[in-house]
Amino acid sequence: MDEEQRTRHHHGGRPWTRGGPPWAHGGPPWVRYRQEWWDGTRLPWRSTLVLAVFVMVGSGFAARNQPGREPVDALARVLLLAGPALLLLRRKYPVPVVFGVSALALGYLLAGYPYGPVLATVAVGVFSAVVTGHRYAAWGAVGMLWAGHLLVGHWLYEYLPPAGDRAVAWGQELASAMFVVAVLALAELARVRKEQWAKERAERAAAQQRRTDEERLRIARELHDVLAHSISVINVQAGVGLTLLDSDPEQARTALTTIKAASKEALGEVRQVLDTLRTPGDAPRAPAPGLDQLPELVQQAAGTGLTVEVTTEGRKAALPPGADLAAFRIVQEALTNVVRHSGSRTARVRIGYATGRLDLRIDDDGPATGTHEGGAGRGLVGMRERAAALGGTIEADTLPDGGFRVHAELPIEPKETP
Structure with missing residues (x-):
């Protein structure tokens, strides 16, 4: 039996090259993909594209249900797309990204555009920052957005578009606060799980070395x-x-x-x-x-x-x-x-x-x-x-x-x- 026949026999007739299947040294494809996700070596194109479509389409529906807000025009579209564009780099540069998407969302709200899916970009940026160990940066970005939102919703609304806007109800503020807390809690859970995965990998590697x-x-x-x-x-x-x-x-x-x-x-x-x-x-x-x-x-x-x-x-x-x-x-x-x-x-x-x-x-x-x-x-x-x-x-x-x-x-x- 020659080398190729032995290789085919060992792998059930499949003509793998020497060393086994392509993922033999890095684990199954889904494990390797998850590792690349955490390490930031792969750009999150798919999830970011889905988020961008959701933000663009959802903001159009939000504008119809909030007639008192400014219509979603070209500037609004640019702001809505800039957030997902920044999120492409969220794994490699989580701190600048979370502050960037928070600033874009605040600018979007200052312009009087409708509330809604724009906050999803902030949630994803906060999630990535916390998971990668930058919890204080995430909290700071959320605090900045929250302070700006309070300032606009209760004091500066008379001087900013749309015309004739009223102060935001405190009940709506409470709902927003619950949303922020839920995002931070989920991000902390994901961070803990990531640390557990890293610890388990280190323990397995140490046990194998022993x-x-x-x-x-x-x-x-x-x-x-x-x-x-x-x-x-x-x-x-x-x-x-x-x-x-x-x-x-x-x-x-x-x-x-x-x-x-x-x-x-x-x-x-x-x-x-x-x-x-x-x-x-x-x-x-x-x-x-x-x-x-x-x-x-x-x-x-x-x-x-x-x-x-x-x-x-x-x-x-x-x-x-x-x-x-x-x-x-x-x-x-x-x-x-x-x-x-x-x-x-x-x-x-x-x-x-x-x-x-x-x-x-x-x-x-x-x-x-x-x-x-x-x-x-x-x-x-x-x-x-x-x-x-x-x-x-x-x-x-x-x-x-x-x-x-x-x-x-x-x-x-x-x-x-x-």
Whole structure:
């Protein structure tokens, strides 16, 4: 199956290009459109055009029902269209727009034109300003319009068109005030909802980043533990083989056999880790290592010349997979450190089973060799991370006699083995 066929098969026969459908990286079209709406990267042509038609047509009907007002002439049409024209920029420049539409509406009312849909442009400007976080500017623009309206409706109406106009009834002022309060309340609700959306997006992004970081750390720990142990074995055996190649070919052959087995095991475990990256969510092809594989680990250590004594205390129990893997890796890393950094040829591993707790202790007699064999000092850090991920602790320190001890306590909920 070639690349195009695989792509068609993956998307149900549809010949998407590499990367999936056009909106694959930005979410569905409606989600992307809503994001562009909030960010101001898309001009609101459709809604503004609908508003302009509503204002123009509605003002004509309002003029017929308000015969005492000035007729809607060319100047009125210019003022009515200027408001929606400004609203095209309401997402990018909300503050100038809300003051601009309020000033145009006030000028329209000062000229004596009929009340009505012209206030819709103010409502939209106020809504956009509040939603984008400029509530004080919106309140200031509404206050300016309100003060101008009171001044005209109750004191200056005698000097302004239309001729013979009377003061506005206070009941009408109350209705206008309720309209303004309703617009501001709806705008505040929309602002709160927008902030909630932004917070939810940030939380989802942070959670995704945490999951990514945790997975990266997990993979780094796995690769470090696998490679550090196996390469340490290979390094020791390679040194033995080179030393005995001429004097004891048979022993050198044994060292090479150990190198081959260690490298094969390391490749298998690395492949298993990489498979989880290529096919996330799939079950691993091989079970994760646990304390049941401790004998193989002891045998590998013996190949490097290290004798490992294992003792078990308490009633053995089946461990949860996460705790079992962590316990194995801690013992593996501790033995690796003995091989790499200690002159001791004996290590003691004590495994203690208790109610709700697994106790691990790995000791060596030392002394420390002071060599790092190319290591980066990540072994103890990785052990602490594994223990902390389960809510456990790690203590690692030198002993009074010059040896070294790693002591781990892991909380568990074991199931008794039959």
